[in-house]
Amino acid sequence: MQISVNGEVEQIEPQSLENYLFNKSLLGRRIAVERNGDIVPKSQFSDVILEDGDVLEIVHAIGGG
Amino acid sequence: MTDTIQVGSYTLKSRLLVGTGKYCDLDETGRAIEASGADVVTMAVRRTNLGQHPNEPNLLDVISPDRYTLLPNTAGCHTADDAVRTCRLARELLDGHNLVKLEVISKSRTLYPDVVETLSAARTLVDDGFEVMVYTSDDPLIAIELEAIGCVAVMPLGAPIGSGLGLQNPYNIREILEQLKVPVIVDAGVGTASDATVAMELGCEGVLMNTAIAEAKDPVKMARAMRLAIESGRLAYEAGRMPRKRYADASSPETGLIG
Numbered sequence: 001m002q003i004s005v006n007g008e009v010e011q012i013e014p015q016s017l018e019n020y021l022f023n024k025s026l027l028g029r030r031i032a033v034e035r036n037g038d039i040v041p042k043s044q045f046s047d048v049i050l051e052d053g054d055v056l057e058i059v060h061a062i063g064g065g
Numbered sequence: 066m067t068d069t070i071q072v073g074s075y076t077l078k079s080r081l082l083v084g085t086g087k088y089c090d091l092d093e094t095g096r097a098i099e100a101s102g103a104d105v106v107t108m109a110v111r112r113t114n115l116g117q118h119p120n121e122p123n124l125l126d127v128i129s130p131d132r133y134t135l136l137p138n139t140a141g142c143h144t145a146d147d148a149v150r151t152c153r154l155a156r157e158l159l160d161g162h163n164l165v166k167l168e169v170i171s172k173s174r175t176l177y178p179d180v181v182e183t184l185s186a187a188r189t190l191v192d193d194g195f196e197v198m199v200y201t202s203d204d205p206l207i208a209i210e211l212e213a214i215g216c217v218a219v220m221p222l223g224a225p226i227g228s229g230l231g232l233q234n235p236y237n238i239r240e241i242l243e244q245l246k247v248p249v250i251v252d253a254g255v256g257t258a259s260d261a262t263v264a265m266e267l268g269c270e271g272v273l274m275n276t277a278i279a280e281a282k283d284p285v286k287m288a289r290a291m292r293l294a295i296e297s298g299r300l301a302y303e304a305g306r307m308p309r310k311r312y313a314d315a316s317s318p319e320t321g322l323i324g
Binding site: 005006007008024026029030031032033034037039041042057058059060061062063064065 | 084085086087088091094107108109110111112113115123124125135137138140150153154155156157158159226227253273274275276
């Protein structure tokens with residue numbers, strides 16, 4: 001199936017959001033995730049099963065004024 | 066000093082608020098922020114680089130949320146919707162921390178605030194439980210409206226972002242100060258220490274700056290200069306300056322002279 005992550009299209013096998021983040025070495029890091037316009041709380045990463053067409057935004061903090 | 070500033074539910078010890086952009090590295094960022102004495106430190110929210118540099122140092126490792134009051138901004142957002150989404154991501158990123166710096170910027174070379182989108186985003190964010198410190202133009206009517214919406218601080222620009230031109234609009238800033246009850250903090254435009262002092266002498270509750278420190282030749286030294294400038298300006302404001310006179314008025318007694 002196909003999802004969009006930070007504006008890039010990706011082909012992935014069906015899996016949980018937690019598993020996806022683990023494979024990207026992002027689990028446990030200071031990030032926040034938006035899925036199809038809604039915030040996914042960290043506590044729900046394992047409950048969310050990614051679906052075809054999902055649009056994810058994964059963000060972190062950087063320097064800014 | 067026991068002087069504090071109350072912004073919404075936050076009691077701040079420093080009237081200098083600083084950004085974390087434009088530094089050469091995180092080490093310099095940390096040292097400059099430390100020298101500034103600021104407790105409110107702004108940050109931006111950006112897409113994470115996927116699968117690259119898993120051990121890359123993180124801003125939050127240097128600017129610890131335990132030590133500083135982090136102020137996520139919405140820099141780069143040109144619409145109210147994007148600004149609101151960014152604030153919600155920031156709240157999740159910082160474990161429920163609800164203080165945000167709202168800025169909705171035009172795409173023009175002035176980076177002037179888009180007040181129409183700013184007003185719209187401010188309403189949504191306040192309704193959603195955020196404590197909103199809002200970057201805006203120096204228009205007193207817009208400032209009054211932002212306060213009425215429920216923003217916890219109104220932050221008019223002193224000059225365009227990153228310009229370092231100093232306060233171009235003391236009359237408008239003064240007018241906003243006289244009209245508002247929430248803290249008025251000059252955000253953007255300061256170039257050097259005396260600019261910050263001018264803002265504080267006008268009666269502003271604080272000054273937020275980034276480029277003036279980060280792009281100084283010695284950012285750590287400039288951070289300290291700004292800390293002292295803010296304190297000086299505040300003390301001068303509280304002390305109340307002498308009236309201006311058109312002619313000289315001798316400081317030494319004019320009686321008892323010899324000869």
